[in-house]
Amino acid sequence: MSSKTLSSSTASRKSVGWRFLGSELSVLFRRRRTWALLAALAAIPVLIAVAVKLSSGPPRGRGPAFLDQVSQNGLFVAVVATIVAIPLFLPLTVGVVAGDTVAGEASTGTLRYLLMSPVARGRLLAVKYAGAVVFCLAATFTVGSVGTLMGALLFPVGPVTTLSGTTIDVTESLVRIALVCLYVTLSLLGLCAVGLFMSTLTDVPVGAMAATVVASVVSQVVGQLPQLEWIHPWLLTHYWLGFADLLRDPVVWDSFAANAVLQAGYIVVFGALAYGRFSTKDVLA
Amino acid sequence: MTRTGRKSWRQWTPAAIAAGAVGAAALVAPFSANAAVDLPDKTAAEVLALVQEKDVAAFSGTVEQTSNLGLPDLSALDAAGGGNGSPNDDDGGDTSPASAAMELVTGSHTAQVYVNGPDQSRLQVLDQLEERNVIRNGDELWYYNSDENEALHATLGDHEKPDGGTQAPHDLAAHFLEKVDPSTEVTVGSDRMVAGRAVYDLILTPRSAETLVGSVTVAVDGETGLPLGVAVAAAGSSDPAFSSAFTDISYEAPDESLFAFTPPDGATVTEVDPKDHQRGEHTHKETAEAEKPTVIGEGWDAVVVVPAGQQQIPEELAQLSTPVDGGQLLSTTLVNVLLADDGRVLAGSVTVERLQAVAAGQ
Known part of the structure; x- marks a missing residue:
């Protein structure tokens, strides 16, 4: 949340901000669309778990990483589902929510009424962004928790083999899965900021959503081209698969930190772009 | 007209400031790390002596290796072939020691290195969604590949020391410093920072006209004498074609548990007789020498x-x-x-x- 201190009425403004965030979240999570997005994400681990259960198990080295371990240990369903969801499904859902933040209000004509309430535009933007961040958290933990549950239902659950070849117990494994979810949430924060900016550019939410998803896809495509290697460390998606560092023993935190710095950079730049655009925007509808 | 002009200026000001600040931070950060390095002047011979007399028993750190040998990146070929998985694994083609070794030399890699005395070392190659480990604990030598869930184990005899060690900068540097003889011109470059340590740059320039190597730069920790980085440039080029350097290093003894390895359940464990085939050595690039x-x-x-x-x-x-x-x-x-x-x-x-x-x- 924004922490601008306007000495006279800080307390009241703060409470307005929190109340505003509360109403934003309740609107977001009362929408049928939000639940549909989360349900679509939840379907990924369900599909993976059921498919592995019904088949005899894929041979080693085929399909996404860790898939072959699912039949021996259900906890891997969450990890495989996360790997599958990262390139497209998670950015897609986040793009829908972040792209809708401002443009959605503008298209339905409610933006005008929002701005009539005693809330500064910067604060409105911050609340909208915070709402999208909470959705990211909900999205990644949906994949992780549904994956863990499905894995526990259909497969044996036991100590997990880390990438380093050591074994960690179930509690530690659950902590690691939660850390992976946090890492993925962090990875999506930059994309959220891009979506917020796109959303201030247009009154057509679909345009902002599409542009946000395209941004993540383009970033991943560029990340695949060795000719553009110099640009790779700057890409939004550069550390997206780095969560595997949390599955090593000992845990390697470097990519977590590097990812945080990178995403913070995106938040600052695109947050400022969004603020500049939104604070001077003529709200006509 | 003026109003819209002023507006568009006002509109993009915050973004311009933010982008400028982020860009400046990104540019300044590496420079500030390099700022003001001044070690006591030493001659090349003195730096060489510093390396030889080093008394570093234990350390751990992160190593970044990049190479630009003019070969296609074989790891990239592998990844491009099969999205997330590596379908080529079925062919058995890329598990051959030679191609594994080539892959280690050609690609870019990040690895963690742990060394505790002469008998305990661990090289942990951090690949994306995979990991390879070479662990030496006393007489035990383990190689573990998470992608294949495969472990190789060798028991070393008394007089059998694995050559090449961890292939980290300090071992690579030893390989090059062995070559220092009258056919090599040795100079000391300007002091700089590597992995947060002030280092002497020892520059080896072959006097031979028949070699492809233009120069080898070994970064030597000014305090401990441990080589922290090696960069090899081809003749006629100033950019390194191969470089391997610590990005952070600690001289504290690594935890004992890091060297204990038990193969996980379900892993394929192959016993290797080191005298027999040297297969356990296959992560080392000098397979040909084996x-x-x-x-x-x-x-x-x-x-x-x-x-x-x-x-x-x-x-x-x-x-x-x-x-x-x-x-x-x-x-x-x-x-x-x-x-x-x-x-x-x-x-x-x-x-x-x-x-x-x-x-x-x-």
């Missing part, structure tokens, strides 16, 4: 000759070779490999002409 080849020449001009039929060249590499007089040439910026028509394989950091001369001379 086959007891002959070495012709000395120092920078050395050429390794592998007798016919002893060395399998991975198919993907053979495809990259070009025909020359006397065989097929596999050329990189730092190493030339001649696959002679008679089946011998000649390799060295030398010109094609020298390889051909050696091939003809035998």
